Amino acid sequence: xxxxxxxADATVVRPWxxxxxxxxxxxxxxxxxxxxxxxxxxxxxxxxxxxxxxGLNLLLGYTGVLSFGHAAYFGLxxxxxxxxxxxxxxxxxxxxxxGTLLGGIAGTLFGLLLVRRRGVYFAMVTIAFGQVxxxxxxxxxxxxxxxxxxxxxxxxxxxxxxxxxxxxGNGMLFYYFVLxxxxxxxxxxxxxxxxxxxxxxxxxxENERRARxxxxxxxxxxxxxxxxxxxxxxxxxxxxxxxxxxxxxLGLNYIMSGNIVMIAVMGGMRxxxxxxxxxxxxxxxxxxxSSMTTNWMSFVGLVFVLVVLFFPRxxxxxxxxxxxx
Amino acid sequence: MSAAVPKLExxxxxxxFGNLTAVSDVSMRVASGELRAIIGPNxxxxxxxxxxxxxxxxxxxxxxxxxxxxxxxxxxxxxxxMGMGRTFQITEIFPELTVRENTRIAVExxxxxxxxxxxxxxxxxxxxxxxxxxxxxxxxTSKADRLVGELSHGDQRSAEIAMALAxxxxxxxxDEPTAxxxxxxxxxxxxxxxxxxxxxKYTIVLIEHDMRVVFHLADRISVLAEGKLLAEGTPExxxxxxxxxxxxxxxAE
Numbered sequence: 001x002x003x004x005x006x007x008a009d010a011t012v013v014r015p016w017x018x019x020x021x022x023x024x025x026x027x028x029x030x031x032x033x034x035x036x037x038x039x040x041x042x043x044x045x046x047x048x049x050x051x052x053x054x055g056l057n058l059l060l061g062y063t064g065v066l067s068f069g070h071a072a073y074f075g076l077x078x079x080x081x082x083x084x085x086x087x088x089x090x091x092x093x094x095x096x097x098x099g100t101l102l103g104g105i106a107g108t109l110f111g112l113l114l115v116r117r118r119g120v121y122f123a124m125v126t127i128a129f130g131q132v133x134x135x136x137x138x139x140x141x142x143x144x145x146x147x148x149x150x151x152x153x154x155x156x157x158x159x160x161x162x163x164x165x166x167x168x169g170n171g172m173l174f175y176y177f178v179l180x181x182x183x184x185x186x187x188x189x190x191x192x193x194x195x196x197x198x199x200x201x202x203x204x205x206e207n208e209r210r211a212r213x214x215x216x217x218x219x220x221x222x223x224x225x226x227x228x229x230x231x232x233x234x235x236x237x238x239x240x241x242x243x244x245x246x247x248x249x250l251g252l253n254y255i256m257s258g259n260i261v262m263i264a265v266m267g268g269m270r271x272x273x274x275x276x277x278x279x280x281x282x283x284x285x286x287x288x289x290s291s292m293t294t295n296w297m298s299f300v301g302l303v304f305v306l307v308v309l310f311f312p313r314x315x316x317x318x319x320x321x322x323x324x325x
Numbered sequence: 326m327s328a329a330v331p332k333l334e335x336x337x338x339x340x341x342f343g344n345l346t347a348v349s350d351v352s353m354r355v356a357s358g359e360l361r362a363i364i365g366p367n368x369x370x371x372x373x374x375x376x377x378x379x380x381x382x383x384x385x386x387x388x389x390x391x392x393x394x395x396x397x398x399x400x401x402x403x404x405x406x407m408g409m410g411r412t413f414q415i416t417e418i419f420p421e422l423t424v425r426e427n428t429r430i431a432v433e434x435x436x437x438x439x440x441x442x443x444x445x446x447x448x449x450x451x452x453x454x455x456x457x458x459x460x461x462x463x464x465x466t467s468k469a470d471r472l473v474g475e476l477s478h479g480d481q482r483s484a485e486i487a488m489a490l491a492x493x494x495x496x497x498x499x500d501e502p503t504a505x506x507x508x509x510x511x512x513x514x515x516x517x518x519x520x521x522x523x524x525x526k527y528t529i530v531l532i533e534h535d536m537r538v539v540f541h542l543a544d545r546i547s548v549l550a551e552g553k554l555l556a557e558g559t560p561e562x563x564x565x566x567x568x569x570x571x572x573x574x575x576x577a578e
Binding site (some may be wrong): 026108191192195196197199200202204207209210212214215216217221224 | 401402431433440442459
């Protein structure tokens with residue numbers, strides 16, 4: 001029986017243990033992060049990038065389809081939230097809802113044009129659409145702030161009627177607010193992945209032809225997966241705008257799309273929590289290295305290459321790779 | 326179902342690719358509950374013929390009928406829903422998922438749950454039971470939680486057949502079910518096919534190269550050569566047929 005490998009004993013750290021460790025760390029961030037030289041706002045940035053990459057990963061890691069244009073939905077989320085706060089109402093929940101719908105619906109509609117493309121062609125078309133969004137934000141000075149980005153909005157306190165929670169500061173409260181949104185979003189993702197629909201995503205990743213001959217309408221499922229993925233990445237974008245009180249046209253650029261892909265791949269795209277680990281690494285590198293040199297991206301690139309060469313399944317994938325043989 | 330209506334009927338099916346006629350005017354009637362083997366040398370058009378039956382592409386001319394209704398223009402996915410299950414010459418499975426997950430996806434798709442976000446407890450039980458049932462038929466219950474990609478070739482084949490069974494087909498098409506297998510595995514898969522035929526009364530059409538398997542299993546055999554139907558009959562008739570011996574059996578064995 002020495003070669004017998006099952007799902008359970010192939011995992012060094014069991015899923016429920018991962019869950020406990022990860023949530024224990026996330027919930028206590030404001031208490032331990034300053035001790036290791038970090039600050040709470042950077043932790044919020046990690047959560048935002050992780051959520052963007054986990055959204056992408058539903059498509060990339062679980063459906064097996066690569067989008068190189070997820071910055072478009074991230075950026076649309078950010079602008080949607082910013083524009084709502086600036087022009088419509090000083091309501092944080094409304095801005096999140098509006099931004100998520102803007103990015104998600106754009107992705108859903110665009111996905112209709114995409115689903116018959118595969119592989120490189122799919123990725124190329126997603127880049128193209130991302131760049132279209134980027135140039136619109138970049139050129140439309142009056143509305144989007146153009147090159148300078150969208151400023152002149154601030155996140156509003158949460159108003160629960162009986163009491164208000166002031167999340168306008170950069171401290172603990174805002175971090176926990178982001179963490180709650182993050183928790184709800186990834187909980188929803190986990191439910192989707194555990195559903196019959198979620199299993200069809202895996203089926204398409206594993207063998208599209210087999211899936212088709214089971215009678216699955218593969219294009220429809222890829223479209224839905226793309227759409228769901230865009231909604232989550234757009235939600236991350238809204239949080240990004242709230243975090244910075246700023247929406248940046250570069251958030252729509254293909255470089256940002258590449259960053260989101262890198263985060264998922266470095267962390268481990270076949271694992272649920274991989275993108276979170278990737279986001280920790282990415283944001284840490286971004287923060288520490290960019291304080292030393294403006295050329296920080298080349299360091300991130302180097303780390304990316306090393307991770308891909310030595311841990312092809314990503315950092316989190318290492319935990320799941322070892323077989324019982 | 327009246328005995329007069331064949332489970333599967335092919336009427337003068339022809340498939341041309343440009344100048345090449347891969348299948349030429351082939352007719353066939355497969356009765357309900359029959360196990361039919363299709364044999365023939367490489368390039369005889371067997372897999373093309375299978376693809377016509379399963380709707381991979383439409384025939385250039387001729388008709389395909391299942392339970393008496395013409396399905397020549399019905400797309401592949403819809404034929405699956407009508408009860409046509411298929412396995413491929415190259416095993417098509419979901420390698421990085423467990424046997425249980427493989428069959429569960431097939432069961433859920435067959436039950437029309439594939440777009441569902443959740444299942445009721447009763448539905449979950451129904452899925453688990455059906456998945457357990459096909460794993461039992463395929464003799465895979467002891468390997469249910471192993472990744473399919475890590476199983477032996479024979480077990481992967483069995484898993485693929487289990488997935489086809491999960492869709493509750495009334496007609497099962499198996500493209501070279503024992504291809505590339507050693508004696509042990511061939512025996513295992515052959516035994517499974519015989520059980521499906523004898524005990525579970527499936528109508529089965531299979532393409533096979535291994536003559537021992539064919540003569541052991543088949544009720545009737547159709548011989549294709551160069552796209553044409555060369556002969557059809559019981560295993561005894563086929564092994565006595567001179568044309569077949571000249572065209573195929575003599576050379577191959």
